[in-house]
Amino acid sequence: MAEYVLETKGLGISFGGLHAAQDVNIRIKKNQIYGLIGPNGAGKTTIFNLLTCVYKPTAGTFYLGGEEMKGLTPDKINQKGIARTFQNIRLFNNMTVVRNVMVGLHNRPEYKCSVLESVLRLPRHFKMEKQMREKAKELLRIFDLEQERNSLACNLPYGKQRKLEIARALATNPKILLLDEPAAGMNPHETEDLAKTIRFIRDHFDMTILLIEHDMGFVSELCDELTVLSFGTVLAQGETKTVLQDPKVIKAYIGG
Amino acid sequence: MRLGKIKINHYINYLLIGVLTIVLGSITLAGGKFDNSLLFLLEKMGFNIILAVSLSLVVGFLGELSLGHAGFMCVGAYLGGKVAALLVPSLGNGLITFSIALLAGAAAAAICGVIIGIPALRLRGDYLAIVTLAFGEIVKSLFQNTSDESFGGTLGLETPRFDRNYLFIIAFVLVLITLAVVQNYIRSKHGRAVTAIRDNEIAARATGINVTKYKLLTFILSAAFAGVAGVLYSYSNYRVQSAKFGYNYSIEILVMVVLGGMGNINGSIIAAVLITWLNTWLPTKLTGDLAVLQNLLYALILIVIVIYNNAPGLKGFRDKYNFGALAKKLIMRKVDPSRINDDKAKWDVVPTKISMDEILSVDMKQQEVYTDRKRGGKD
């Protein structure tokens, strides 16, 4: 068993000669909440896109539990154990809340049911549907969404849409959860609530979490370790407290 | 067994068509005879329902526009008709020949479904629509230019006919099978994956859905059933002529799907029945130059319904005056959403906005902006 859940080695990508991310080395231990911060356009979401194989890296590689992951497709990488949320929420808007989560359960081996079994309506189909629905409800209960399970995802208020996206990502049973600005657009009360939820996810699901965030208070309270990006390169790395006191980081944030 | 409102919605189509089949079928089998034009109308309704339901699979549930559905039907009609014509001398013109022809037609169309499914993996929206249109025209053109011995060229392929008194029963049984397969597929975890792809392809991928598999499978299923409709067509007509399966026919099927409400299977069935009937009835009323009013009607149906259902500006109006809301008002029953049983949750929700985010190279642009700023800072 590898020491790190997720490890990137010299990860980088350039768009037409422009380095959006360069030589990024991140090591995330199990059960950590790891923060990825940096000014706008520093390449944080680009890193997420690299880790979920939306982009192909032009340099370096990354490992999940010691296994090299480079070159897979986004759906394969999810099946391997990396789940993510998006900066601009991407839900299945015309589907109900519970079905959104059930899509997340789709690939779990315990709910396997072939197309033929479904079309012929064999007992297995009904059994699996029932189990998936129960499991989805259980997840929704954790996120306090059970009441709304039958409303369309697009009709949920903003904060609940964020939660639903996390629930859907968790439903895929990942080894590591990537959250892209989970607190964006939330009020302080909601942010506090979210921090609690994230900690609960880590403890309850034994999860490792990598998150992008702008809210410094939120980050310093929540994250065990940080990587600060600036213009695609790593500016500072290490334990949260030390990193946040780094003059380079302060300069990058306050401007210089 | 619970028989809630939506449950009935799910099964009412089997029930109605099943009862109709049994009643009409037993009358026929008992020696009763229907008017030939009525029988022909029933057959046409049969294959048009199959076409509408199978197109609905791609347009309503996968959210991709196919303008070449008649092309798949054409392949099914020619291949099925040819196989039947070859087999009739040895096997007779019975159910065995028909079954083999049916399988051949469906398989041939399904292969074409793969051919169209592959572009569908790379292209979306307008581009894919144009590819399917091109496919339909290519098929038409290829069959038109075959030799007389193979597929009959412009004159068309002569196909064996089935006893008209019984063909409609087969047609309706095939409608039931189509409904069963399509609805069971859509109302399963696999159908859920398909609708997820429709709603947000990027999110579906990130959630681990194998987009390639489901897009291909959906196209193949849709094409195979169009092929089934084609074989029925070849059995119900003396000749299969490729000119009949052009763009106009594809659009007619699309009108059925749109009129029925995209993603609403029961609606597609009703629309298919209605339009098939209009197609037979209107020409008797509108003769000569007036015949064109029929096309005008279809055009207006497309425009008005799509604008009504999709225009962002009409949302308030739509929420106030739609079938669901009106029905609720009539029944005067308040529904607590948290108490609705899960089984009743809507499968047939018509997407008001299929979110296809604007395709923009923002990533690049953002990066450029920031490098500019960096340079400025150094100065």
Place this chain on the structure above:
Amino acid sequence: MEEILSTLINGLSLGGIYAMIALGYTMVYGIAKMLNFAHGDVIMVGGYLIYVFMATNNPLLAILLACIGCVILGVCIEKIAYKPLRGASPLAVLITAIGVSYLLQSLAQIVFGSASKMVTVYEFGSVQLLGCTIQVSSLVTLAVTVAVMVALTMFVKYTRMGRAMIAVSEDKSAAQLMGINVDRIIMVTFAIGSALAALAGLFYLLKAPNVFNTMGAMPGIKAFTAAVIGGIGSIPGAMLGGILLGMVESVSYKITAIAPYTDAIEFTILIVILLVRPTGFLGKKRREKV
């Protein structure tokens, strides 16, 4: 030798017509981001309008009036059918456009009947070149198309309105924030596209002097193919694609063995190009932001 030359010249003039239609497609697609299926039918309306206004016996006046008529029609279509759907799914817009195309075809049939109408706009005659006969109208078609292409390029590059068009094509909402009236830009785009369609209708009549209600459908779809081949959204691309398609069609018709399959060949080229290089020859690559 003469035959090859005449085939090429024929291809060029056919290509000119396709290019003219493709220019309209590409403008509308590039800026309004929608496939205007009714574009081909605006050509047909242009043809009928020329037929009607030829009653004045003044070809230039007839062409001018037909252009104005098409512009009004194009703007009306945009206002009535497409504008309410701005922000709705592309699928809905596309289906509406198909509806509009059908509507125009059936309206034309109601007004003018189903029989095709003969109309001779102007007899240009022909010239002899290297031993083969060339229709002057072909040369006119080609010359006007090139002129229009150059004019459009200049317009987009150097005028305020043109630059606003580029802005709208890049990002509608950002353009709006910059104070650009997006609705007006799209309206102007449709107006230009429709005027080009009227000209295409004219060229069509110069080549084959018959007007009928479905005359625009096939050339419309083929011209879209041309626009895609050249790279949709690119003005020189539309020209290139149009000429290429015209050449392919002309050559294919000359070879007896494949002549009946000409349509199939053109559409196969379309599918292959979309699969291999969806951005066409001169198109820009776009990437969906995640």
